[in-house]
Amino acid sequence: MVNEPASSNDPAACDSPAIAAAVNPQRLANDLATLAMIGAREDGGVARLALDDNDTRARLWLVEQASELGAQASVDAMGNVFLDLPGSDPELAPVVTGSHLDSQPAGGKYDGALGVLAGLEALRALKAAGFTPRHPLSLVSWTNEEGARFSPGTSGSAVFCHVRSLEETRLIQDSEGVTMGHALDTCLAEMDAANVPRRSLATPMYAFIELHIEQGPILEREGASVGVVEGIQGVSWFEVTVTGTANHAGTTPRAHRRDAFEGACAVATALREAARDSEDRVRFTIGKFDVSPGSVNTIPDRVTFSIDLRHPEAATLKALEATFNDITQHTWAGCRVTLAALSRIEPVAFPDALTAQIDAAAGELGITAPRLVSGAFHDAIHLANHCPTAMLFVPCHHGLSHHPDEHTELDDAVVGTQLLAASLARLSR
């Protein structure tokens, strides 16, 4: 565990300000621009779908950066790419950073990519600052985080961490019927051709830190360049079905109606009110709402809608689920309502011992890094089951992501990279 670094009695070995000063903003900016050209869209965005040609080219570009860094590139059976730097004690497990290179079909330049490039720049900075780690250091790019081509996402980290099996994951098909196994084999053949050696899945790690754009508005509104993520919210997905009676809009008096839309509107409002907390920590979203038969002059007989409910605490999610069950027990506007729980992912809390190390590094650098909770999933959710895990968030403009206009200021990316580099040094020293 990461409670006490073994060499904390030797502070000179980890000069955080010197490491931060060795982060090269221009080099990071160049890498961001170079990578954004691989799968560039005309609208300024990026289309680098998991295991497509662009995604494979991005991997090969990353592998090419290994020699200048003095690192060894390798790839595992899930296509996860690693760049490994040795530590002074070869018996120790590595301290790992990284994120993903794949994007949404109309994605931006930062989601995932910034985490990989910040990790690469952090390792370069550690080297340039003359820092000698005791633990090995690794940079990783996980395969198919987005789930846009092959659903669900976070495939590379899930298989690496034994959350899902390689076999079932290889069977997943994209919309054209191509299996992930086939796409993986094509990609791995290219890696073979580039002489990238294979490595095992599930190799031990001492710690994992992922830097990512926030994909939310909090840091931008607080004017912070970086934030320390305490954990990842839990998510419950529900499907609510409201059943009424279809009838002619012109001929049916109000008193004789069982209008599924009216019922759905009323129960949706009641559910939203029940989820309203004064702290504004509950995330309640109705994103899909399908009205049947969907004709202007027919009273709807059926509405089906989704609920995406998130909270950092499992107990709150459970209590809200019970409240939702109560609310949907009775009829609304004369319509029967059913609530089905579709999926549930428990919240993850990152270990205090690890976030405390990052806080300490921020303190040494004079960086204000507020704590926040991740509202989105990341590969880190699986890594948290494999080793002590933490995340850093950098702000993104207007909280926008999965969009060509996704943007993070270079200054913020640099501060995030500096804190990442100093944190990796503290953990690996």
Next chain:
Amino acid sequence: MVNEPASSNDPAACDSPAIAAAVNPQRLANDLATLAMIGAREDGGVARLALDDNDTRARLWLVEQASELGAQASVDAMGNVFLDLPGSDPELAPVVTGSHLDSQPAGGKYDGALGVLAGLEALRALKAAGFTPRHPLSLVSWTNEEGARFSPGTSGSAVFCHVRSLEETRLIQDSEGVTMGHALDTCLAEMDAANVPRRSLATPMYAFIELHIEQGPILEREGASVGVVEGIQGVSWFEVTVTGTANHAGTTPRAHRRDAFEGACAVATALREAARDSEDRVRFTIGKFDVSPGSVNTIPDRVTFSIDLRHPEAATLKALEATFNDITQHTWAGCRVTLAALSRIEPVAFPDALTAQIDAAAGELGITAPRLVSGAFHDAIHLANHCPTAMLFVPCHHGLSHHPDEHTELDDAVVGTQLLAASLARLSR
């Protein structure tokens, strides 16, 4: 006008009970069964789409009934089929009844068909009772009332009454790209082959009475076999657009959201409340409601929904439209709202002089025939601009229509036909 029939000083010429007694329930039942076989669906319903082979076969079947009735069949350029019985005064305009033979793709046996067959049986009863009309009597079947194949519907009556032009109507295409003009020509060629003579559009009428199933629950709930329709509700269609900001469901705090679904739900509820009247005469329906982008974990940025608003009085429709405009002036859940008026059809009130004649006939027959307003459109809405027009409604089971299970009890159909026959006699004597 129909205020005072010319021969009202000769009551013996119009013996309502004898005419009612001449309505033959078995003959009406046989006709309903025969017609339901033309385009019969396996589920018991009827698919007789305007101007398709079944619809043309139904027309030819109707034409075949002319000779036994002693009537002259003819067809106009819109495919409207007439069966004409002479009156004693050839200078007078005819009293006309009828409805339509086309159905929805999954329609029932009664919508439209019952009005044509009740009219046919009423003319037979008048003849069987020895009644000699002064005015000619006509039965009509209007083309494409439903609008299911060629939209909009009520084509035959609209062109007959100069509400739409024949030329524009012939250009309307079905989903296969077949124009209504082409389908009409095919149908008319079959009518030519059956030696059905052509007649003019827009021929004068003394009065028009259409019998139809109610397509609503009122008569069934009141236990009435027939109702006298006072008019057809006006209809306003609106489209409401609610614009918010799309964002990640997991990362965006409530305070930073502009959730178009939340706004749409709130404004829809406010609009519905504004339309709520204690008399239950306003018909307010939201039947289409489209949420964009429609993803479980994305806060919607846009909702578009329809409003179908109906009322028998133009002033009420206008006042509600003004209220709706006020409600949509301000933001809802931080979202901008716009209200667009898509279409407006003014209410039609049938002339008191005509409905009073039907009331009088019902009185003579001892039939309880409550007044009601039509919530649906009918060919009568166009005829009301052409001549004094009225409608009779008979109940349908559960108010259900446009469905294979659509059903009217034979007893009710017979009572409706008796009242129709007696009313035609009073008007034509």
